[in-house]
Amino acid sequence: MKAPPLLRGLRIRLVVAFALVAAVSALTTGALTYREARTGVLQQSQDTVVKQFRDHVNTLALTVRFPLDQESLDTFAGDVARAGRSQSWRVLAAFGPLRSTSTPGDSFRDLTPRMREAVHKRPATVFQRVVRGGHSSLVVGLPVTFAAARDGRVRASGLEVFLIVPQTNEQAYADALVTAVERATVPALVLAVLLALLAARGVLRPVRELRRAARDMARGNLDTRLRVNGSDELADLSRTFNETAAALAESMAELRRMEARARRFAADVSHELRTPLAAMSAVTDVLDEDAAGLDGDTATAVRLISEETVKLARLVDDLMEISRFDAGAASLHLDEVDLGESVRRTLSSRAWQDSVETELPEVPLRGRLDPRRLDVVVANLVGNALRHGARPVRLRLTAEESADGERWAVLEVSDSGSGIPADVLPHVFERFFKADNARVRTEGSGLGLAITAENVHLHGGTVRVANRPGGGAVFTVGLPLWAHRSEEASS
């Protein structure tokens, strides 16, 4: 199971870890210190009290005459309590059935029967710590004994003295310790969180920079570089990133240079071919006219040269056109045209009006387009359908409105042949792509559909090809009618 996204972040993880460490160390140190200090304090105060108590009782016991009566017992208890006045001693003296407390009416609830019994049985000092209602007090029991002179045995005098001392000071001391630990823990936690945030910032800033730079590069800005601060692992990473970016930019630039050279070469070749072709083209009509008067073989040869010169001129023309697209030098010469009329003219100027079934809009469909390029698009698609598909060839022109309210013209050219094989479909707009690998020479230069696509894209339009369910291929061109507002209309 994954943690929620917030908890997966590096920052929150660092904060939690730092806070945990700080809390655990502060609390452990505090707890140990508290325990040791409290024990020490209690032990010391207890020893002092017991010693004082015993000394006082010893001293006072010498002044007492046995057996005691109630009055002397009261005096004795009062005297002992007076000795420890400053520590709020409460004293109980018992002699046989007689009892006396230093504070009249004191119930001595803290004195347990077990303790009384222990004092009664053994001639030794007994003490016990009693906690009642959150207050702890020390209870000390002491039997007064006579030291026997002869046999060394100790005999109980029957006088037993008990003392209860509230341990308020010790309690306050322990409480202060707890408070101190608590007070130390809070700043430690705050400090830990601050440190964690600082550390997270130190780590996260380079990471964020790296992410931004990587995204930037993905968008194609290959000159993105990171600022490298310091010499830690993140700085190393940034440096590596910069080196990678530089290497990438360099190879991209090299690729572009090579591509530009290749394109430049194609353009130059076409350009150089044009001058000799211009001379040859000028005289093909002369050859055609005179071929009739030549003998068989010469006439065939002359006609061949003439025909191929015309084809070569068309090919070079197409190559020049493609070069201009590649160089970004192709420009639109926009004019407002009636698309239906334009299509009709394209067909009639090539004497295709009887070969194509047209379905044109009844109301004029007007748009701001380049008429020459529109002519090229229609002529290439229809010419392609007539050459490679089977008749009837259909042309349909409709208007459409896109989701954002833009008016589009949709031109569909379909044939009734066997369609285009599925593996060929994605490549039909590629240059010099021939559906059959035999490279069968056709009328076209092999650039017609590539030029068509470029012309459509130059208008901001779309072109696609598919096979119809009933057989035959259908080319669909979408052209935005008013994508190019008249910026030069006032000329």
Place this chain on the structure above:
Amino acid sequence: MPRVLLIEDDRAVREGVELALRRQGHDVAAVETGEDGLARLRSFRPDVVVLDLMLPGMTGLEVCRRIRATDQVPILMATARGDDVDVIVGLEAGADDYVVKPVQARVLEARIRAVLRRVVGTTDGSVPRVEVHGDLTVDRAGLTVTHRGEPIPLAPSELRLLLVLSASPGQVFSRQQLLESVWEHSYHGDSRLVDACVKRLRTKMGEPAGQPRYVQTVRGFGYRFQAQ
């Protein structure tokens, strides 16, 4: 027999075109440079000039300007397609039409004939010979245009364009229509021919910039002639 002055620097092209045009029945003078061309202009008195734009020394554009400074002989530019800027500048310098090299002889020949037809008057009696539109006087038979009595020297395309437009004042002509009727181009010809020609025409008629009185732009459609 139309007289054609061919200015073309490449020997093969020059010889090929000269041969083809001569066989079509033209009287051809072929020269290699712009300077030679300008020199032959006086002596040869051509009916049409076929001018290569890419010339060593004096450029085709300069030749075009110099010819127009003194002469309204039809000028046909030969360019390489894609030299778009050259085409525009050439048209604005006063060329009447252009062909893209390589060009077949019959296409060049057709363009030459079309240019030559522009300088032939078209009056069949149904329209008056001389029309007056405000300060403008158009003589359809004499093929002269005067503005406040001052003759305006118009190149063949400019004249033909004005004649076509002024024959139906108020009617809007699309650029395609004008290409067909003035230049005898296909419907999909280069509409910049029309725009450049209108610009030249307005300049010669002394139209105030941005507020043409006679040949007006109809945004989104084309042009119309407005009789004052």
